Each structure stands twice: as C-alpha cells, then as structure tokens.
Amino acid sequence: MIACVGAALALVTPACAASSDLEGRPCPCVEGYRCCEPAGVCIAESATCAGGAITGAETVTRICAEPHGPALAAPRTGAALGRYLARRWLACRVDPSAPSTALVAHVGIEFALDETWSFLRMTATGYERSTDPADRGTYKVWNDRLNQLVTPTDTTPGHDLHIRWVHGDIVLNLFFDFERSPLRFRTVNGAELSFTGEGGDGQDLVGDEGTSCESDHGICKPGKTCASVVSAELCAAPVANLGAGEGCDKVGVRTCAPPLVCNDGKKQCTP
Numbered sequence: 001m002i003a004c005v006g007a008a009l010a011l012v013t014p015a016c017a018a019s020s021d022l023e024g025r026p027c028p029c030v031e032g033y034r035c036c037e038p039a040g041v042c043i044a045e046s047a048t049c050a051g052g053a054i055t056g057a058e059t060v061t062r063i064c065a066e067p068h069g070p071a072l073a074a075p076r077t078g079a080a081l082g083r084y085l086a087r088r089w090l091a092c093r094v095d096p097s098a099p100s101t102a103l104v105a106h107v108g109i110e111f112a113l114d115e116t117w118s119f120l121r122m123t124a125t126g127y128e129r130s131t132d133p134a135d136r137g138t139y140k141v142w143n144d145r146l147n148q149l150v151t152p153t154d155t156t157p158g159h160d161l162h163i164r165w166v167h168g169d170i171v172l173n174l175f176f177d178f179e180r181s182p183l184r185f186r187t188v189n190g191a192e193l194s195f196t197g198e199g200g201d202g203q204d205l206v207g208d209e210g211t212s213c214e215s216d217h218g219i220c221k222p223g224k225t226c227a228s229v230v231s232a233e234l235c236a237a238p239v240a241n242l243g244a245g246e247g248c249d250k251v252g253v254r255t256c257a258p259p260l261v262c263n264d265g266k267k268q269c270t271p
Contacts, residue, residue, distance in 0.1 A: 037063050037182040037201050049200035054090055055126035057107075063196040064092035069181035072202055073212040073219065074160075076234040078141040080210030081161050082152030084178055085111040088120060088127060089185065089195035102167055103193055106135070113152055115139055117165070137167040145230050146245070155210065155239070157229040157247035180206065211235050227253040230267050242269045 022042050027035035029042035036042070036049035038059050043049065054060060075081035090108040103109065108120035108127060119135035120127045130136070140149040143158040150156065162175040177186045180202030186194050205211065207219045213226040213235050220226050220235035227236045229247035236249075241257035248254045248262035248269050256262055256269035263270040 034181055035066075035201070037066075037196075038198065048204060051199040053126060054088070054196070054198050057122070060090045060092065060196060063182045063184070064194065066182050069179045069184070069202075072178035072180050072205055073207070073215070074178075075210060076157050076159065076161070076212055076232045077210035078143060078150045078152050078154035078156070078158075078161065080208060080234075081141055081163070081176075082113050083208065083210075084176075084185075084205060085152070085163070086113050087111070088198045090120070090127065090198075092184075092194040092196060102170070103187075103189065104191075106130070108195065111139065115152060134168065137165070139166060140164045142173070145232075145247075156245075157210070157232050157234055159230070159232045178202070178205075207235055209235060209237060225251070225253045227251060228267065229254060244269050244271065 022030065022033055023044065025042045027040050027042055029035050032045060033042040034045050038052050038054045040059070040062065072084070075084050088108060088110045091104055091106065093104055094107055096105045106119040107122050109117055110120060110129060111117045115138050117137055117139055118129040121130045140163065141152050141154065142162050142164055143150045143154065143156060144160045145158040146156060149164060162173055165172045165174050172189055174187050174189065178184070183197040183200065183202035184194060185197065186192060207213070207221040207224065209224060211234060212232065213219050214233040217226040217233070224235040224237050226233055227249040229236070229249050236253050238252070239254045242248055242254060242260070243257060244260055246269050247267060248256050249267060250262060250264070260269040260271060
C-alpha cells in the first residue's frame with residue numbers, strides 16, 4: 001500500500017493498477033487497460049468499448065491527436081467494408097475552401113448500408129446530417145477480383161476493395177486504411193485525409209466476418225474460420241450453395257451449389 005502511494009506521486013505501476021479500480025478513469029491508461037473513445041476513459045483490455053456519439057470539436061481534436069493505433073484487418077468483402085464504414089466519421093482537418101475535394105470542406109460524413117452518404121454539420125447539440133440535398137450522394141463498393149461494383153452487403157471475397165464515391169458530378173475512387181484504438185480511417189485524394197469514427201474503438205470489428213486473417217489465422221471471432229478464398233484469406237462462417245464465380249474453399253467453410261465445384265486454382269465456384 002505504501003509502495004502504491006509512492007508510485008502515485010510519480011507513475012502508476014502495473015502492480016498498483018491491479019490493486020485499484022481504474023475502470024472509467026480518464027485516459028491515458030496504464031498496462032492492462034486501454035482507452036475507450038469517444039468518452040476517453042480507461043477500460044480493461046478484454047472489455048468492449050460501448051458505442052458513443054461524438055458531440056463536439058474538442059473531442060475530435062483530442063482523438064485525432066492520439067498516437068496511431070493498431071491497423072484493422074483489411075475488409076475482404078463488400079459486407080465487411082460496409083460494416084466498417086456504416087457510422088459517422090468526423091474530419092481531423094476541415095478546410096471549407098479546399099479545392100481538391102469536398103470531403104474536407106465539411107466537419108464529417110456519415111455512410112449508410114443503403115449505399116448513401118451525407119455530409120455532417122455542427123449544431124448547438126452536436127453533429128447531425130446536413131439537410132441540403134447538395135450534401136448527399138451515393139457510393140458503391142468496387143470488388144477488384146470480380147472487377148465490378150457490388151453492394152455494401154455483398155459477401156463475395158475480393159482482395160483490395162475500395163468505394164466509388166459519387167457527389168453530384170464528382171466521382172472519386174477512395175481507398176481506406178483503418179485503425180483501431182482509436183477508430184480512424186485514412187484516405188488520399190490530392191492530400192492525406194484522416195477521419196475519426198463513432199461507435200467504440202473498432203475492437204468489435206477485429207476478426208469479424210469478411211475481414212483479413214492473413215497475418216493471424218487465429219484472429220477470427222468464435223464461429224468464424226480463416227478460409228483461403230480467391231487470393232484472400234478471410235474470416236468466414238460456413239456458407240453453402242454459392243453461385244458460379246463466387247469465392248469458395250476446400251475446407252468446407254464456403255461450398256458451392258451442386259453441380260458447381262470449387263476450382264482449386266481460382267478458388268471460385270465453377271461448372
């Protein structure tokens with residue numbers, strides 16, 4: 001106890017952290033705990049961050065200034081990418097006069113699973129969708145292996161997915177790098193653009209359906225298996241009766257509808 005009091009005058013040691021209740025304390029956190037955004041409080045490393053709304057520019061500035069967290073495994077299906085994007089994202093840099101892209105001319109953007117997006121605006125009570133029709137648009141997911149656009153609920157595996165972002169007459173191809181703890185994404189269009197996301201710290205997306213497991217085959221959530229499909233290794237639940245051209249595997253996680261068979265070379269369902 002005396003050692004812990006002494007440590008409190010300098011740094012909190014892991015031993016002291018274990019003997020005191022640090023749950024809900026403000027970040028930064030000691031070993032054994034991690035910072036949960038947007039609330040900026042410490043939770044146990046094994047706990048899940050509760051989703052929360054970002055209500056002010058001060059919170060955005062604080063989260064954007066945090067050191068970069070671990071990379072989130074790349075989404076390998078339209079459905080996985082859709083789950084990553086389907087939330088509000090607040091811009092780390094806002095420049096209303098920016099000529100390169102409208103993305104940084106607004107405080108944020110919200111993506112929905114129905115293939116639509118809306119710019120956000122700041123109000124007295126927080127962020128909300130803009131009511132201006134000019135501040136809305138659509139998007140589609142581009143699946144590089146299919147070489148075509150798919151919906152953000154599509155489960156066909158690809159390798160390097162991105163979105164086709166449509167804003168009036170502007171059409172942009174946007175590639176994303178995601179990170180967790182805190183949840184953020186980076187994209188490049190003329191300049192590097194960073195956004196921080198609502199909805200916890202991104203830990204809930206780790207090992208999710210359709211995400212990459214190529215660097216860690218044991219990362220998949222319970223009920224999911226790391227399957228090698230169409231040049232991409234992804235976390236997948238058992239799926240049967242896949243159609244022609246869809247990604248399959250030989251371990252029985254993703255199987256083809258008879259009389260189709262799983263082509264060993266292409267890892268696709270073929271006649």
